[in-house]
Amino acid sequence: xxxxxxxxxxxxxxxxxxxxxxxxxxxxxxxxxxxxxxxxxxxxxxxxxxxxxxxxxxxxxxxxxxxxxxxxxxxxxxxxxxxxxxxxxxxxxxxxxxxxxxxxxxxxxxxxxxxxxxxxxxxxxxxxxxxxxxxxxxxxxxxxxxxxxxxxxxxxxxxxxxxxxxxxxxxxxxxxxxxxxxxxxxxxxxxxxxxxxxxxxxxxxxxxxxxxxxxxxxxxxxxxxxxxxxxxxxxxxxxxxxxxxxxxxxxxxxxxxxxxxxxxxxxxxxxxxxxxxxxxxxxxxxxxxxxxxxxxxxxxxxxxxxxxxxxxxxxxxxxxxxxxxxxxxxxxxxxxxxxxxxxxxxxxxxxxxxxxxxxxxxxxxxxxxxxxxxxxxxxxxxxxxxxxxxxxxxxxxxxxxxxxxxxxxxxxxxxxxxxxxxxxxxxxxxxxxxxxxxxxxx
Amino acid sequence: xxxxxxxxxxxxxxxxxxxxxxxxxxxxxxxxxxxxxxxxxxxxxxxxxxxxxxxxxxxxxxxxxxxxxxxxxxxxxxxxxxxxxxxxxxxxxxxxxxxxxxxxxxxxxxxxxxxxxxxxxxxxxxxxxxxxxxxxxxxxxxxxxxxxxxxxxxxxxxxxxxxxxxxxxxxxxxxxxxxxxxxxxxxxxxxxxxxxxxxxxxxxxxxxxxxxxxxxxxxxxxxxxxxxxxxxxxxxxxxxxxxxxxxxxxxxxxxxxxxxxxxxxxxxxxxxxxxxxxxxxxxxxxxxxxxxxxxxxxxxxxxxxxxxxxxxxxxxxxxxxxxxxxxxxxxxxxxxxxxxxxxxxxxxxxxxxxxxxxxxxxxxxxxxxxxxxxxxxxxxxxxxxxxxxxxxxxxxxxxxxxxxxxxxxxxxxxxxxxxxxxxxxxxxxxxxxxxxxxxxxx
Numbered sequence: 001x002x003x004x005x006x007x008x009x010x011x012x013x014x015x016x017x018x019x020x021x022x023x024x025x026x027x028x029x030x031x032x033x034x035x036x037x038x039x040x041x042x043x044x045x046x047x048x049x050x051x052x053x054x055x056x057x058x059x060x061x062x063x064x065x066x067x068x069x070x071x072x073x074x075x076x077x078x079x080x081x082x083x084x085x086x087x088x089x090x091x092x093x094x095x096x097x098x099x100x101x102x103x104x105x106x107x108x109x110x111x112x113x114x115x116x117x118x119x120x121x122x123x124x125x126x127x128x129x130x131x132x133x134x135x136x137x138x139x140x141x142x143x144x145x146x147x148x149x150x151x152x153x154x155x156x157x158x159x160x161x162x163x164x165x166x167x168x169x170x171x172x173x174x175x176x177x178x179x180x181x182x183x184x185x186x187x188x189x190x191x192x193x194x195x196x197x198x199x200x201x202x203x204x205x206x207x208x209x210x211x212x213x214x215x216x217x218x219x220x221x222x223x224x225x226x227x228x229x230x231x232x233x234x235x236x237x238x239x240x241x242x243x244x245x246x247x248x249x250x251x252x253x254x255x256x257x258x259x260x261x262x263x264x265x266x267x268x269x270x271x272x273x274x275x276x277x278x279x280x281x282x283x284x285x286x287x288x289x290x291x292x293x294x295x296x297x298x299x300x301x302x303x304x305x306x307x308x309x310x311x312x313x314x315x316x317x318x319x320x321x322x323x324x325x326x327x328x329x330x331x332x333x334x335x336x337x338x339x340x341x342x343x344x345x346x347x348x349x350x351x352x353x354x355x356x357x358x359x360x361x362x363x364x365x366x367x368x369x370x371x372x373x374x375x376x377x378x379x380x381x382x383x384x385x386x387x388x389x390x391x392x393x394x395x396x397x398x399x400x401x402x403x404x405x406x407x408x409x410x411x412x413x414x415x416x417x418x419x420x421x422x423x424x425x426x427x428x429x430x431x432x433x434x435x436x437x438x439x440x441x442x
Numbered sequence: 443x444x445x446x447x448x449x450x451x452x453x454x455x456x457x458x459x460x461x462x463x464x465x466x467x468x469x470x471x472x473x474x475x476x477x478x479x480x481x482x483x484x485x486x487x488x489x490x491x492x493x494x495x496x497x498x499x500x501x502x503x504x505x506x507x508x509x510x511x512x513x514x515x516x517x518x519x520x521x522x523x524x525x526x527x528x529x530x531x532x533x534x535x536x537x538x539x540x541x542x543x544x545x546x547x548x549x550x551x552x553x554x555x556x557x558x559x560x561x562x563x564x565x566x567x568x569x570x571x572x573x574x575x576x577x578x579x580x581x582x583x584x585x586x587x588x589x590x591x592x593x594x595x596x597x598x599x600x601x602x603x604x605x606x607x608x609x610x611x612x613x614x615x616x617x618x619x620x621x622x623x624x625x626x627x628x629x630x631x632x633x634x635x636x637x638x639x640x641x642x643x644x645x646x647x648x649x650x651x652x653x654x655x656x657x658x659x660x661x662x663x664x665x666x667x668x669x670x671x672x673x674x675x676x677x678x679x680x681x682x683x684x685x686x687x688x689x690x691x692x693x694x695x696x697x698x699x700x701x702x703x704x705x706x707x708x709x710x711x712x713x714x715x716x717x718x719x720x721x722x723x724x725x726x727x728x729x730x731x732x733x734x735x736x737x738x739x740x741x742x743x744x745x746x747x748x749x750x751x752x753x754x755x756x757x758x759x760x761x762x763x764x765x766x767x768x769x770x771x772x773x774x775x776x777x778x779x780x781x782x783x784x785x786x787x788x789x790x791x792x793x794x795x796x797x798x799x800x801x802x803x804x805x806x807x808x809x810x811x812x813x814x815x816x817x818x819x820x821x822x823x824x825x826x827x828x829x830x831x832x833x834x835x836x837x838x839x840x841x842x843x844x845x846x847x848x849x850x851x852x853x854x855x856x857x858x859x860x861x862x863x864x865x866x867x868x869x870x871x872x873x874x875x876x877x878x879x880x881x882x883x884x
Contacts, residue, residue, distance in 0.1 A: 074485065145733075266519075266734055267738035291708070
């Protein structure tokens with residue numbers, strides 16, 4: 001049954017009727033004792049299975065040497081094995097000699113980069129721990145774990161509005177170019193978490209053209225979804241490195257990526273790319289921290305993925321599993337919410353999330369309702385600095401982990417909850433308005 | 443030819459004759475254009491081969507689940523998989539629930555522990571980065587990478603003399619118990635790097651009985667060689683955890699270990715153990731840093747080593763490869779230097795090093811002479827805070843990596859260099875003395 005009338009235009013009786021019918025559906029779901037999760041961007045088991053060959057790809061009867069003939073099992077080689085640098089460089093679109101390959105977590109590389117800036121200082125500037133005020137810009141909705149890193153160090157997270165083509169650059173430019181306490185900005189430039197958008201060429205160029213008031217300002221460019229297309233051809237992201245070299249600011253960014261959502265989520269390899277000068281500085285500090293990462297796993301990943309073509313071929317298999325899941329959620333959203341005038345949502349061409357905007361003030365209620373019938377969603381507001389969205393309307397939907405069958409149910413439940421929350425909100429607003437009208441009359 | 447006379451007792455002619463004969467040998471070595479390395483404690487390829495089954499031990503046609511049925515390939519489980527905690531706990535002699543298992547580098551765990559103390563603070567105390575003065579005690583000779591961590595943060599490294607049964611505890615007690623800026627001490631309590639000694643029961647008890655002036659003082663107990671015996675039975679190290687619980691100071695230590703020198707040096711797993719309270723605090727901060735370590739590799743290590751018995755059985759294979767190498771070096775030292783009165787050295791029952799003391803003032807010269815004929819040794823002084831030993835007599839010898847054949851040559855060269863350096867030193871002292879005598883006469 002297609003929805004023909006928006007909730008806002010319905011009168012009291014019609015809305016109540018609608019609410020009752022939704023509550024009946026809601027009670028039905030409750031009775032089923034479900035346990036579904038659309039909260040985190042975890043790959044599904046069948047996606048992990050795509051890479052199971054990794055497990056025994058290195059035969060035990062040969063010595064796992066890297067392409068320089070070094071034994072990957074032993075100590076050494078702080079920046080990673082050459083072939084892993086090449087592969088990760090190709091994924092990020094940067095030269096291998098500007099890449100450091102590490103263990104399984106690119107988040108760890110980001111955390112350590114901030115920690116280093118706090119303790120040791122960057123490019124010869126004062127360690128941030130010695131400064132009165134340090135600010136980071138947080139395009140929101142964004143990745144909660146990014147914001148949590150800077151928050152954990154007491155850095156002031158500043159919310160920046162995300163537009164359809166990237167962060168609101170006029171605000172970014174103003175803050176970065178005038179405030180020396182603004183030391184960085186968190187970006188997921190391709191298939192942004194959770195909006196799914198890719199920064200436009202113009203946005204990337206404006207990033208490269210920043211004239212930071214802080215000499216040690218850095219763009220934290222987390223290219224987590226560099227090759228994670230759901231459709232072909234995928235989005236094209238302008239090369240930030242190239243753009244920064246053109247504007248004479250090669251030291252203005254740190255780039256990150258990993259194979260976490262290519263091979264094994266918890267057992268991939270991570271990479272950091274930066275200018276030669278920045279990388280040398282990072283490696284110098286890292287040399288106190290570790291003798292090097294697990295190079296056997298680096299060799300394993302390269303043996304499995306081979307090269308960028310191999311990666312692309314492999315990512316098409318992920319897309320074949322993921323695209324139908326996104327389809328289910330998007331179709332359900334369209335069927336259940338289309339034309340009701342209570343929600344909009346993104347239709348991403350890649351990445352791991354659908355970003356949902358309900359009526360203002362309804363996100364937390366929607367998440368709460370869903371939780372009560374066994375559907376766990378990302379906490380409302382989680383994708384905003386300090387876990388709180390002023391408008392209380394955005395919810396991140398992660399379709400990757402549940403099965404198609406589970407998604408059918410979970411996304412229907414989600415829609416029913418969003419509709420109930422919307423009606424409650426409209427009714428309460430109307431009744432408040434009525435009260436005010438009566439008060440004025442009285 | 444056994445040496446019958448000490449160098450000190452030889453007259454000028456005899457010493458010169460000895461020097462000439464040594465220089466002839468030295469020139470012979472130089473002519474060979476050798477390239478040998480006794481500098482770092484790296485396992486030899488044949489030791490790594492012992493664990494090659496690791497490479498394909500997890501079959502690609504099954505899902506690598508941990509003992510709780512969790513998929514090790516996916517995100518999550520910050521503290522590690524249960525069976526890895528059990529195994530590492532058994533190696534360290536602590537309960538599994540007080541263990542955190544991480545990636546390939548225990549050094550990284552130590553670095554991060556210090557970094558956390560600097561930035562976030564420990565047990566509710568002021569972060570060290572906000573203090574005027576922070577000191578760490580460094581029993582020396584010790585592990586250079588320990589001292590480098592604290593040095594890299596600008597912490598004041600204080601040298602503590604190592605005795606035959608552990609650090610000089612009267613000095614440790616005085617400093618720890620009276621100076622609130624003393625925040626930690628670096629220890630390798632079993633088969634200490636480089637002395638090879640194991641702390642006596644009394645020393646461990648005195649550690650547990652410390653009454654630190656600093657409420658956040660920690661013993662950094664790096665049990666890197668917990669199961670690394672060269673002879674049977676191996677040394678027994680008293681249980682620091684138990685001792686600290688008995689003295690009512692369960693929060694006074696961080697314990698570390700790894701499988702780096704059990705399986706793959708660069709591709710093992712690491713572990714940290716601490717009291718429940720300390721561990722909870724660590725995990726809280728780590729939750730911002732990473733979603734978790736590579737659990738596939740944790741599963742792999744347990745699949746290969748099985749349990750503590752499996753570890754001990756495996757370590758006997760290492761000992762079978764290592765013991766003859768230590769033998770070669772020790773025999774050569776005895777043959778070339780015994781009775782000359784110019785050197786003493788340790789005869790370790792486990793671990794990775796032989797610690798050599800030449801005449802005062804000769805260590806750097808010996809290392810330099812060896813380097814010139816192609817034998818790389820650990821830099822003289824490297825095992826002391828700030829890389830400098832006042833007495834300039836200690837050299838760390840690492841026999842693990844070269845082959846037996848290479849060790850025969852390398853250790854002979856080492857001895858020849860030590861002898862040359864000793865004669866040079868004796869002659870120069872005598873001539874200085876003669877000058878003084880003549881000056882007094884004149």
